[in-house]
Amino acid sequence: MTRDPLLTRDPVLTRPPVRTRAVHLGPRSVLALALVSAVGVAAFGWPFLAPPTSQVGAHAQDAPWLFAGLLVLLVAVVAAALAESGLGPKAVAMLGVLAATGAALRPIGAGTAGIEPMFFLMVLSGRVLGPGFGFVLGNVTMFASALLTGGVGPWMPFQMLAMGWFTMGAGLLPVPARAPARTEVRLLAAYGFFAAFAYGTAMNMAGWPFLGALASDIAFDPHAGVPANLARFLAYCLATSLGWDLGRAVVTVVLTLTLGPALLRALRRATRRAAFEAQVTFEAPER
Numbered sequence: 001m002t003r004d005p006l007l008t009r010d011p012v013l014t015r016p017p018v019r020t021r022a023v024h025l026g027p028r029s030v031l032a033l034a035l036v037s038a039v040g041v042a043a044f045g046w047p048f049l050a051p052p053t054s055q056v057g058a059h060a061q062d063a064p065w066l067f068a069g070l071l072v073l074l075v076a077v078v079a080a081a082l083a084e085s086g087l088g089p090k091a092v093a094m095l096g097v098l099a100a101t102g103a104a105l106r107p108i109g110a111g112t113a114g115i116e117p118m119f120f121l122m123v124l125s126g127r128v129l130g131p132g133f134g135f136v137l138g139n140v141t142m143f144a145s146a147l148l149t150g151g152v153g154p155w156m157p158f159q160m161l162a163m164g165w166f167t168m169g170a171g172l173l174p175v176p177a178r179a180p181a182r183t184e185v186r187l188l189a190a191y192g193f194f195a196a197f198a199y200g201t202a203m204n205m206a207g208w209p210f211l212g213a214l215a216s217d218i219a220f221d222p223h224a225g226v227p228a229n230l231a232r233f234l235a236y237c238l239a240t241s242l243g244w245d246l247g248r249a250v251v252t253v254v255l256t257l258t259l260g261p262a263l264l265r266a267l268r269r270a271t272r273r274a275a276f277e278a279q280v281t282f283e284a285p286e287r
Contacts, residue, residue: 028080036073102141120255126170138167158206192252200245
């Protein structure tokens with residue numbers, strides 16, 4: 001009696017499939033991402049460095065300049081990623097499709113109690129596309145959703161930066177290449193939970209310094225020290241956004257665990273067809 005070769009336990013065939021990152025980070029991509037992230041950190045935190053006599057009252061004056069600079073830096077990130085990975089227009093089209101999908105998901109629930117399903121899509125897309133294109137995807141998605149929902153204002157460039165970091169982080173997760181798919185999905189769900197709170201904290205940071213007399217006990221005090229202001233900021237987050245951030249985190253975890261495996265396979269199949277991965281070439285045999 002002969003054994004079916006399909007039933008033979010070949011160690012090569014029984015290994016989990018290797019999942020390669022679609023777009024790697026080259027030196028120019030790293031430099032561009034570091035530059036735009038440095039600008040973003042300065043944009044979120046510069047009010048803390050302003051002197052107490054500063055007349056800073058809102059982001060209405062600096063937001064247009066930040067938005068213009070952000071667009072230039074995003075183009076630099078895309079150009080660096082395209083140049084280093086050899087991607088073509090299909091890659092840009094893939095970003096457009098995912099950004100449009102994410103923008104369409106944002107109005108679902110209208111943000112009520114943190115019900116924002118676009119966040120789970122950003123987690124999965126960032127994991128498949130890699131940190132460079134993930135950062136661009138997060139920015140473009142937030143920009144498109146702001147146009148769709150009419151949420152254009154001084155807060156928009158800060159939302160774009162925060163969502164870019166949110167999506168980029170999923171691409172930076174150290175998941176072993178041969179880890180089981182279940183392990184990867186659980187890690188992405190855990191990341192989505194904590195990153196949802198990080199996103200809400202970043203957006204709180206963008207608006208909290210400008211409360212003024214609206215909430216004297218938890219508002220930013222330019223005359224107070226860093227420890228006192230950190231205590232005020234923590235109280236502000238607990239009082240204003242904890243429920244929203246928790247809802248966003250729970251929705252992201254549930255959708256990632258339930259839809260994540262199928263969507264990851266679909267995204268990886270789409271990126272292969274869009275030629276994200278290196279093409280296989282065959283050389284003619286020597287005569």
